Amino acid sequence: MFEQMLSFLGAMGAQTGLAQFWWGNVVMIAIGIGMILLAIIKKYEPLLLVGIGFSCIISNVPGSDLVLPGGLFHYAYEGVQLLILPPLIFFGVGAMTDFGPMIANPKLVILGAAAHLGIFVALIGAKLLGFTIYEAGAIGIIGGADGPMAIFMTMKLAPHLLPQISVAAYSYMALMPLIQPPVMKLLTTKEERMIRMKQMRVVSRVERIAFPIIIGIIVNLLLPPVAPLITMLMLGNLFKEVLVTDRLAKTAANEVMNVVIVVLTIAIGSTMGADKFLTGSTLEIIGLGLVAFMVGTGSGVLGAKLMNLFLTEKINPLLGSAGIASVPIAARVAHMVALEDDRENYLIYHAMGPNLAGVFGTALSGGIMLALLQ
Amino acid sequence: MFSGIPSGDAPQEVSLEKDTVAFSIMLSVIDFFLSMVMISGIGVVLSLLPYLNRLGKLDEESMRRGH
Numbered sequence: 001m002f003e004q005m006l007s008f009l010g011a012m013g014a015q016t017g018l019a020q021f022w023w024g025n026v027v028m029i030a031i032g033i034g035m036i037l038l039a040i041i042k043k044y045e046p047l048l049l050v051g052i053g054f055s056c057i058i059s060n061v062p063g064s065d066l067v068l069p070g071g072l073f074h075y076a077y078e079g080v081q082l083l084i085l086p087p088l089i090f091f092g093v094g095a096m097t098d099f100g101p102m103i104a105n106p107k108l109v110i111l112g113a114a115a116h117l118g119i120f121v122a123l124i125g126a127k128l129l130g131f132t133i134y135e136a137g138a139i140g141i142i143g144g145a146d147g148p149m150a151i152f153m154t155m156k157l158a159p160h161l162l163p164q165i166s167v168a169a170y171s172y173m174a175l176m177p178l179i180q181p182p183v184m185k186l187l188t189t190k191e192e193r194m195i196r197m198k199q200m201r202v203v204s205r206v207e208r209i210a211f212p213i214i215i216g217i218i219v220n221l222l223l224p225p226v227a228p229l230i231t232m233l234m235l236g237n238l239f240k241e242v243l244v245t246d247r248l249a250k251t252a253a254n255e256v257m258n259v260v261i262v263v264l265t266i267a268i269g270s271t272m273g274a275d276k277f278l279t280g281s282t283l284e285i286i287g288l289g290l291v292a293f294m295v296g297t298g299s300g301v302l303g304a305k306l307m308n309l310f311l312t313e314k315i316n317p318l319l320g321s322a323g324i325a326s327v328p329i330a331a332r333v334a335h336m337v338a339l340e341d342d343r344e345n346y347l348i349y350h351a352m353g354p355n356l357a358g359v360f361g362t363a364l365s366g367g368i369m370l371a372l373l374q
Numbered sequence: 375m376f377s378g379i380p381s382g383d384a385p386q387e388v389s390l391e392k393d394t395v396a397f398s399i400m401l402s403v404i405d406f407f408l409s410m411v412m413i414s415g416i417g418v419v420l421s422l423l424p425y426l427n428r429l430g431k432l433d434e435e436s437m438r439r440g441h
Contacts, residue, residue, distance in 0.1 A: 106420035113406075113413040120402030127398035136398055205432045207423040214419060222412065243437040360416060364409045372401055373392065 017063025024274030025060040031277075032056035032269070044174040048147075048265055052167070055269025066270070073270035080162070080267045083155055085260055086148035087232040092257030093148075094212070094236025095249045097327070101352040103207055104200040107307075108319060108350075112357025114303025115323030116365050118143030118296030122288045129284050134158050137369050139285055142169045143292025144362030145176070145326035151268075152229055153366045157373065163271040164282045168289035173326045179290070180333045183297045184321050192305070194342045195316040197350040205241070212238040215360075223367035225374070230363050296324045300354070322351040325358030 013019060035053030039046035059067050066073040079085045102109060123140030127133060138158040141150050142165055150169040154162050172179060185193075212234035219230040239249040304320030318334040331351035338347040391397065 103420055103423055106417040109413055109417040109420065110410070113409040116409065117406065120406055123402055124395065124398050127395045133393045133398060133401075137401075204424075204427050205434055205437075206426045206429065209432075210423060210426050211420075214423075215416070218416070218419065243434060246438075357413065357416075361409060361413055364412050365405055368405045368408050368412075369401065372404065 017061055020062035022274070024278050025062060027278060028060040028272060028274045029057050031272075032060070038174075045170055047261055048170050049174075051262060051265025052170075052269040052272075055266045056272040057269075059270045059272060060274055067273070073266055076263045076267040077270055079263055080151060080155060081159065083152060083228065085264045085267070086152040086155075087228040088256060088260045089148040089264065090229045091232040091236040092252050092254075092260065093327070094233040094238075095240045095252035096257075097233075097237060097240075097356065098352075099211055099237060099356055100203040100208065101200065101349050102354075102356040103203045103211055105350070105353045107311075108315070108353040109357035109360070110307070111300055111303055111320045111323035111354035112325075112359070112361035113323070113364065114306075115296050115300025115320060115325075115354070115358055116144060116361050117299035118292035118294070118324070119362075119365050121295045122292035125288050125291060126284075129288075131281070131284075132158070134373060135161055137373060138165055139288050140292065140369075141165075141362065141366055142172070142285075142289040143296045143324075144358075144365060145169070145173055145293065145296065145324045145330065146359060146362040147173065149226075149229060149325075149359075149362045149366055151264075152226070153370070156225075156370060160276070161281075161285065163268065163277055164285045165289075166268045167272070168286050171286075172289055172293045173329060176293070176326055176329045177333050177336070179293050180297045180321055180324075180330065181337050183294050184301055184318055184334070184337050187298055187301045187305075188317050190341055192317050193338055193340075194345060195314055196342075196345055197316055197319075197347065198313065200349065205243070208241040209238070212241065219363070219367075223364065223371075225370035226363045226367035230360070233359070293324070297321045300324055316345075316347060316350070318347060319351050319354050323354040323358045323361065325355065325362050327355050327359060328352065330358070331355040 032053040035049040035056065038044045039049035055073060058064055059073065065071050068074060119140040122143050123136045126136035126139040131139060134157040138154040138161055141153040144150065147166065147169050151162065151166055154165045216231050216234040220227045236252045239245045239252055300320035300323040301317050304315055304317040308314045308317065316338060318338050322330040322334045324330050331348055334351040335346065335348040338345045
């Protein structure tokens with residue numbers, strides 16, 4: 001009787017997740033808890049890390065069928081796999097973004113490309129480490145410091161690397177206030193950091209409305225591979241700027257954005273299974289991501305200094321670091337670093353120009369890469 | 375890098391070995407250069423936007439009331 005009970009309990013136990021539990025699950029659950037704690041205590045990207053962390057924890061509990069086909073998390077991942085969610089994020093971002101600083105000072109848009117040298121350093125580095133060219137391309141885009149674009153490119157080039165690349169991209173974006181300033185200070189003098197920018201012109205409503213329409217046409221004409229992202233960015237911005245659809249703009253910027261963030265974070269976390277995440281390549285990708293961010297910051301600053309050789313009215317080279325994208329974190333970092341040397345040097349509005357151009361710079365790099373690789 | 379072998383009367387084809395470090399360097403150079411050119415193009419377009427103001431001015435107050 002006792003033996004029968006033991007055998008019955010044993011059979012029951014074998015059907016639960018306990019039988020498949022291994023140390024990798026423990027590590028990943030600890031990582032998930034760490035993400036939630038970082039969000040709560042350090043306020044690092046809480047909108048993203050709480051969802052990713054929780055989904056990571058649940059996905060590493062053996063026996064949970066949420067991530068299996070038919071499970072809720074699986075359907076969230078389908079939204080990423082079908083490339084529906086990243087463009088919807090851009091839709092919300094567009095409805096929140098004021099492109100005025102970029103329109104007002106067109107010469108600074110070049111910094112949006114200059115600050116993307118990190119993409120290519122990471123790409124070549126990844127290839128040297130033995131990744132395939134497609135994996136290297138996806139890893140390189142971490143240097144674009146643009147989460148939805150990194151996810152979009154990864155799903156196109158190397159979907160199996162989604163957890164590593166998305167975690168690296170969003171983590172470094174949250175850590176930009178720590179990563180960028182040393183590089184910025186190393187490459188500039190105090191006098192350069194104290195350069196004050198001239199006040200920008202006012203951008204009219206006609207220009208603000210024309211901008212998303214014109215860019216939508218150009219991107220679809222020249223860069224179809226990344227057109228879904230930029231098109232939705234421009235649609236969201238058009239809703240904002242025409243003033244007659246503010247209900248839709250607010251919905252895009254709030255309700256749509258929030259729902260998409262919930263689904264996106266669940267999807268990313270659900271891919272962080274121990275067997276896929278706990279590999280040597282994860283460390284390599286995280287290392288390459290850091291290099292990409294640092295090189296991108298440096299190349300942006302050097303790009304601005306190069307521009308100063310030809311400009312009569314000098315620009316503050318700190319603006320170059322904002323060209324790395326990661327709106328508006330990079331612009332805020334440039335502003336804060338400038339304030340350290342001159343308490344009245346307000347760079348934030350000026351830095352938003354290259355910062356927004358950085359979004360286009362990443363999209364252009366990604367689109368060209370897809371066109372060359374496919 | 376280029377490993378195409380022409381055969382017979384067939385048109386000469388040049389196939390490109392993509393999964394190499396050399397290709398990754400070439401890809402990076404082309405991509406960086408084209409990104410620069412294209413974003414400069416966007417800059418040129420942006421610098422032309424003020425000319426649209428010659429077409430007229432929009433009354434923002436009436437636009438805000440219009441829905």
